[in-house]
Amino acid sequence: MQDALVAAGVPPPEAAVAAEVLEWADLHGVSTHGIGRLKPIYIDRILAGILKPTAPFEVIVETETTAVVDGHGGLGLYIGPKCMDMCIEKAKKHGLAMVVTRNSTHYGAAGYYVDKAQEHGCIGITGTNARPSIAPTFGVQPMLGTNPITFGMPSDDPFPFILDCATSVNQRGKIEKYAREGKPTPPGQVVDRDGNVRTDTEGILKDLQTGYCSLAPLGGVGTDMGGYKGYGYATVVELLSSALCSGTTSPDLSGVDKATGNKKAMPLGHFFIAIDVERFLPVGEFKNNTGKFLRQLRESEKDPKGPGRIYTAGELEHEGTIAVEKNGGTLVPEALQRDMLAIRDKYASIKDKYAKFSFE
Incomplete structure (x- = not known):
């Protein structure tokens, strides 16, 4: 992945970070956001001229605990981690911090960012807007992205608590x-x-x-099952991702020029929050408190008609990591193999290096 991004024009240090984000997804069983996204979401968009392989990382406004960043249409897989690193550094110095970003692009699996925060003893929160696909409650026009809101907290379990959910039903x-x-x-x-x-x-x-x-937003069409709640959460993510940094809102992120029908850039916005646990209590105590309650949830009475098990957020991803380690890697479906071959054959700089891999 790193070599492919470098071949596409991404500077090697930035490509290394981007590949790490994609690798995190595959290693945690989140295959929807791993190497399968390399060609259609990143390489193809670079080739189409709607994603810049490198761009200035500009800090527009900054205080000790906040920052507004402009990514200038660059690679979100690099912009996002750099913003989260800024946020964590500020939080470790001052307790809490928030960084908002405009003019970025798809930043990969949101869980990566809060996992990074919890590894530093912080509670992490992130969200991003996206191309319009959700209709507001009682509406029928796509106006909001799937707009995930994601939380991460350290725990004394073998895995952290990571809740990474879109605000749509599906x-x-x-x-x-x-x-x-x-x-x-x-x-x-x-x-x-x-x-x-x-x-x-x-x-x-x-x-x-x-x-x-x-x-439909979380809760479904209408209000009978609480669809207005998902609609509200999607709107919160939208406002924190765009209004707070004067960025582009989801209705204008379709990726298609209405006048010409041609593809166009999608300047996404993200937000990152880090809270240093040590400002409240020793991080070990917090981990114990968190793990104790999560275990109570998992050990509570099971649905006799269910699978016989209760999960807490982050557990399935942890099991995905164990499966990857046990299997010595991840499954590469045939369609993805073809994508990988297409990337290899597109760039002379990596064609010879990977010539022996036929994936047949």
Whole structure:
């Protein structure tokens, strides 16, 4: 991944950071945000001229505990980690810190950032806006991104508490999985411009591309199951990611020029918060308090019709890491193999180095 990004014009130190973010996802079982994103989200966008392989990292406003950063359309996989590092450094000096970023691009798995914070004895929080896909409650037009809000806290468990959730009921990737399995999309997850709750998976995927369909916020279409709550959370993430840094809002992040139909840049906004636990109590005590309660949750009475187990956030990712170690690596599906070969064959600087890998 690092070599491919360097071949695409990313400076080697920045490519190393970016590859680390993608690797973190695959090593934690979050394959949706790992090497599978390398070609379509990063390399292809660099080739299309809508993502800059390198750009100035400009601090617009800064205090001891805050900063506003402009990424100038550069690689979010580098901009994001640098902002989180700034945030952690400020928090360790002053207790709490927040950094907001505008004109960035897709920054990978949000869990990476809060994991980085908890490794330094901090509570980490991050969020980002994204291309419009969620319709507001009682609306039918995609106006908000899937806008994840993510928390990370150190624990004395073998894994930290990391909650990384989109503010939509589902994401396009899950609907694509329904399509592969030949299953309908469960009702309440998608609404179209005529106000119809859709379940026809193939039609949904087609209409999501044109904006005729929208994903529902957490809670689903309408208010019966609390959809207004997910709508509200998505809006909070949007405001912290754009309004606080005068960045671009989700409705203008479609990635398509309406006048020409051509692809265009998507200048995303992110926010990062770090809270130094030691300003409240010894970090070891906090880890013990956290782990003790999480274990109480996992040991509580199980649903007799369920899987016989209760999970806490971060546990599945931890098990993903164990599986990767046990298997000696991650599974590379055929489609991803083809992407990797295409990247290799595109760049003369890495073609010879990886010539022996046919993935056949």
